[in-house]
Structure formats: structure tokens, C-alpha cells
Amino acid sequence: MSVPVLETHHIVRDYHVGRTLFAGGQVIHAVKDATLKVEKGKTLAIVGESGSGKSTLARILTLIDPPTSGELLIEGERVDIIKTGVSKQMRRKVQMVFQNPYGSLNPRQKIGDVLAEPLVINTDMPASERQDRAQQMLKKVGLAPEHFNRYPHMFSGGQRQRIAIARALMLNPSLLVLDEPVSALDLSVQAQILNLLADLQDEFQLTYVFISHDLSVVRYIADDVMVMYLGEVVEQGSREAVFADPQHSYTKTLFAATPRADVASIKARLARRAAEIA
Numbered sequence: 158m159s160v161p162v163l164e165t166h167h168i169v170r171d172y173h174v175g176r177t178l179f180a181g182g183q184v185i186h187a188v189k190d191a192t193l194k195v196e197k198g199k200t201l202a203i204v205g206e207s208g209s210g211k212s213t214l215a216r217i218l219t220l221i222d223p224p225t226s227g228e229l230l231i232e233g234e235r236v237d238i239i240k241t242g243v244s245k246q247m248r249r250k251v252q253m254v255f256q257n258p259y260g261s262l263n264p265r266q267k268i269g270d271v272l273a274e275p276l277v278i279n280t281d282m283p284a285s286e287r288q289d290r291a292q293q294m295l296k297k298v299g300l301a302p303e304h305f306n307r308y309p310h311m312f313s314g315g316q317r318q319r320i321a322i323a324r325a326l327m328l329n330p331s332l333l334v335l336d337e338p339v340s341a342l343d344l345s346v347q348a349q350i351l352n353l354l355a356d357l358q359d360e361f362q363l364t365y366v367f368i369s370h371d372l373s374v375v376r377y378i379a380d381d382v383m384v385m386y387l388g389e390v391v392e393q394g395s396r397e398a399v400f401a402d403p404q405h406s407y408t409k410t411l412f413a414a415t416p417r418a419d420v421a422s423i424k425a426r427l428a429r430r431a432a433e434i435a
Contacts (some may be wrong), residue, residue, distance in 0.1 A: 202379035
């Protein structure tokens with residue numbers, strides 16, 4: 158049996174607020190007990206409202222913040238960023254795509270330099286090879302060679318997110334953590350980016366952790382779904398099982414509050430609205 162790309166056991170993340178010399182302050186339990194597993198080439202969607210702990214967990218999975226307790230394994234290797242730090246080899250394995258593509262791109266850097274930067278920091282690759290790889294990756298995400306020497310402000314939101322995805326892939330990562338990667342985009346552009354992510358996953362056998370509050374997006378892209386509420390994992394299972402028969406009351410409430418976009422549901426809403434007016 159193959160080793161999962163990502164595995165966690167009982168991850169906890171606490172924050173201490175209001176602590177002073179004379180008072181202990183308050184403990185905020187941002188993530189209470191998160192255990193998960195993602196196999197190679199699969200997508201785990203983490204769902205929850207703002208404040209549910211999903212972005213805090215994402216920062217732990219991408220080796221930005223340490224957990225207060227619990228165990229994190231990447232391709233079977235235990236990672237403890239407090240005790241041992243993060244090696245360049247491990248850093249290459251895990252990359253992140255953020256919600257705001259413009260905020261994550263240096264406005265003073267040309268796109269070619271943005272893409273090459275991870276290679277400069279993490280490899281000994283010569284400049285000519287870095288440039289070749291950056292140009293190849295631009296093509297992979299649907300951009301043209303002439304974009305290489307342009308600046309971030311010269312691109313649309315969807316194009317910037319393509320650039321952010323290309324940058325995340327420059328180091329051939331095993332795991333990509335995507336934190337609300339399409340929520341700032343128009344619906345038509347969302348569909349394009351989701352299709353791009355699906356194509357890249359198939360081509361490179363990428364493993365995704367997809368953070369989202371949008372259930373229609375989750376239903377499209379996920380293999381498995383994990384629902385978080387106030388820092389706690391309240392439901393977990395395959396996409397089919399969770400959407401067909403949610404078990405936890407919070408999951409049911411979350412699903413009920415999300416308008417369905419299929420034709421029958423739209424017609425039913427229009428009929429109810431017409432009846433209310435009459």
C-alpha cells in the first residue's frame with residue numbers, strides 16, 4: 158500500500174491572547190483535533206465558514222506555523238518545524254496558492270522573475286534553465302511567452318491566479334494547498350481555473366488540499382470532504398457520501414444555506430417567489 162502524501166494525527170493549534178505579566182490571558186482553540194489523510198493524486202476539500210479554523214490548519218499543512226500538538230507527516234516523513242526546522246527538500250514538496258493572487262505577487266517583479274524565484278532560493282539550477290522552466294510553466298497554465306517580461310498589474314485576476322499556480326508548481330511539489338483560490342474571481346473565470354487545476358492534477362499526479370466555503374466548487378473538485386466548525390472536524394468522508402447524506406447538524410445547516418444551481422432548484426425558487434408575490 159502506498160504512503161499517503163499528507164497525513165495528520167490529532168493536530169491542535171492554540172493561541173494565547175491578552176496575556177500579561179500579571180494575568181494568564183485567554184486560550185483560543187483555533188484547531189482542536191484534526192486527523193486527515195490524502196492519497197497521491199487526490200483532492201481533500203476542507204469546508205467551513207469564516208472562523209472555522211480551516212485557514213489555520215492550512216498554514217500548519219504548508220509548514221508556515223507549527224501545531225501546538227499532534228503529528229504531521231509529508232510522504233511518510235514526520236515534520237516538526239520547531240525542533241528540526243524545514244529543509245529545502247521538504248519545502249519543495251509543499252506549496253501554497255493564496256486567495257488573493259495580486260497580494261501574493263511582488264508588483265515590482267516581472268513575471269519571469271516571480272516564477273524563477275523559488276528555483277533561485279531552493280535549487281542550484283543555472284539561470285538559463287530557470288528561464289526555460291519558467292517559460293514552460295507559463296505555457297502549462299495557459300499564458301503566452303510574451304507575458305514573461307510583464308508586471309502583475311498588467312494581468313487580469315484570473316491570469317494572476319494562473320501565475321500564482323505556475324509559481325507554486327515550479328519546484329515540482331507533491332502537495333498543493335489552495336486557500337480559497339477562486340473565491341475572488343468571477344464565475345466564468347472560476348470555472349476556467351478549476352478546469353486548469355483538474356488538468357494539472359491529471360498531468361502531474363498532484364495532490365490537493367482545497368480550502369473553501371463554496372460548496373458548489375467543492376462538489377466539482379473534491380474526492381473527499383472534511384467539514385470544520387469552530388476549530389473542530391465535525392464530519393469527514395467521500396464527496397458522494399457527505400453530499401448525499403450529511404450526518405452532522407452543522408453540515409446539514411451549511412448545505413441548506415447554500416443555494417443549489419441546478420435547473421430544477423432554480424425553477425422551484427422562481428415558483429416560490431411568484432407565489433409569494435401573488
